[in-house]
Amino acid sequence: MSKRIDVNDLNVYYSKFRAVEGVSINIEAKSVTAFIGPSGCGKSTFLRTLNRMHEVIPGGRVEGEVLLDGDNLYAPGVDPVTVRSQIGMVFQRPNPFPTMSIRDNVLAGVKLNGKKIAKSDADALVEKSLRGANLWNEVKDRLDKPGAGLSGGQQQRLCIARTIAVKPDVILMDEPCSALDPISTLAIEDLINELKNDYTVVIVTHNMQQAARVSDKTAFFNIAGTGKPGKLIEYNDTATIFSNPAEQATEDYVSGRFG
Numbered sequence: 001m002s003k004r005i006d007v008n009d010l011n012v013y014y015s016k017f018r019a020v021e022g023v024s025i026n027i028e029a030k031s032v033t034a035f036i037g038p039s040g041c042g043k044s045t046f047l048r049t050l051n052r053m054h055e056v057i058p059g060g061r062v063e064g065e066v067l068l069d070g071d072n073l074y075a076p077g078v079d080p081v082t083v084r085s086q087i088g089m090v091f092q093r094p095n096p097f098p099t100m101s102i103r104d105n106v107l108a109g110v111k112l113n114g115k116k117i118a119k120s121d122a123d124a125l126v127e128k129s130l131r132g133a134n135l136w137n138e139v140k141d142r143l144d145k146p147g148a149g150l151s152g153g154q155q156q157r158l159c160i161a162r163t164i165a166v167k168p169d170v171i172l173m174d175e176p177c178s179a180l181d182p183i184s185t186l187a188i189e190d191l192i193n194e195l196k197n198d199y200t201v202v203i204v205t206h207n208m209q210q211a212a213r214v215s216d217k218t219a220f221f222n223i224a225g226t227g228k229p230g231k232l233i234e235y236n237d238t239a240t241i242f243s244n245p246a247e248q249a250t251e252d253y254v255s256g257r258f259g
């Protein structure tokens with residue numbers, strides 16, 4: 001089930017360094033939101049706070065609230081492992097378990113969450129997740145072969161299958177296409193477009209065309225200088241951000257006049 005995310009005045013730290021300051025944003029369910037901005041402005045850092053991955057980094061902490069359909073992920077007593085099963089993440093480099101079979105890769109997240117699952121249910125879940133990731137037809141005859149035997153684009157779709165097998169509410173993607181060729185990139189973009197029927201998707205991208213193609217809303221982050229915190233500068237419908245932004249910095253960034 002797709003859920004909304006509401007962030008209220010979030011500050012994000014690495015020990016004493018405030019990497020991201022004062023972010024408030026409302027992310028709709030069943031939509032695709034793109035995070036854009038220059039390198040080092042805190043896009044990945046902020047993204048990782050949305051499923052409590054930030055705090056696994058030593059010194060990583062946050063102030064403020066992240067609400068998933070109204071429930072604060074940072075409230076006392078909330079289990080971060082449960083949060084990470086509700087809000088899945090896909091990384092820049094496809095990271096399947098290389099020696100594990102394709103089938104077991106799809107089930108890896110489910111097993112990590114300690115769920116026992118009967119063979120027939122597992123088979124059905126593997127097929128459904130691989131179909132959902134647009135990978136089934138390419139791998140259905142070699143489910144017992146290692147994940148490392150797939151192309152980069154296939155591996156990334158395998159990672160997406162692993163993420164959706166857990167049945168999350170939200171899928172976070174940090175530059176999921178940056179290691180992929182243009183054809184695989186378009187395959188992932190098509191997939192993102194389908195995923196938003198069922199999930200809330202947040203994607204970090206450096207590719208302006210990609211943000212324009214896949215997202216409904218775009219958030220532009222920026223930093224005033226080295227050592228300064230990243231901030232959310234502007235957040236709006238993607239069409240508005242690209243054609244008629246309110247801030248000069250946004251205009252400069254999306255038109256490539258930057259730095």
Ligand SMILES: Nc1ncnc2c1ncn2[C@@H]1O[C@H](COP(=O)(O)OP(=O)(O)OP(=O)(O)O)[C@@H](O)[C@H]1O
Nearest residue numbers: 014019037038039040041042043044045046057230
């Ligand atoms: N593990 C870490 N420990 C300390 N500081 C970090 C850590 N990871 C990131 N930072 C710092 O936090 C700031 C934001 O980094 P972040 O990786 O979130 O930027 P980004 O917008 O994702 O950049 P890019 O577009 O290059 O991926 C940077 O100043 C970075 O050096």
Ligand SMILES: [Mg+2]
Nearest residue numbers: 043044045174
């Ligand atoms: Mg990053």
